[in-house]
Amino acid sequence: VKVLKDIRWKKSGDKNLMLIVIKPIGYRLTKKSKLLYRNPAYLISTDQEINLKTLVQSYxxxxxxxxxxxxxxxxxxxxxxxxxxxxxxxxxxxxxxxxxxxxxxxx
Structure with a gap:
């Protein structure tokens, strides 16, 4: 999980945003195939004090x-x-x- 704070976005007005990037888990189609990944998940929060575990569970x-x-x-x-x-x-x-x-x- 990577957290970027104090991000500005036009539609957010005066609110500071927090962007959370959740790294995808690697998987293999077979035991010998190469490691594949899906796209990462992106969460945007206006509450910068929230616990990350709570935020991901809520999502x-x-x-x-x-x-x-x-x-x-x-x-x-x-x-x-x-x-x-x-x-x-x-x-x-x-x-x-x-x-x-x-x-x-x-x-």
């Missing part, structure tokens, strides 16, 4: 949340319910999200 957890949202929308049809009552428009997505959470816990 990884956020990615899992985004995948969960995608699954709920594409697999379970969250947001596409065909209901007639006004109250059901608000309740159906919450119900589907709760069902998805129970399915994850059960698996």
């Amino acid at each position: 990884i957890r956020r990615w899992e949340i985004e995948v969960g949202f995608r699954d709920q929308k594409s697999l379970m049809g969250c947001g596409q319910a065909q209901v007639r009552e006004k109250q059901a428009v608000q309740k159906v997505p919450a119900f589907l999200s709760a069902c998805y959470g129970m399915l994850l816990l059960a698996s």
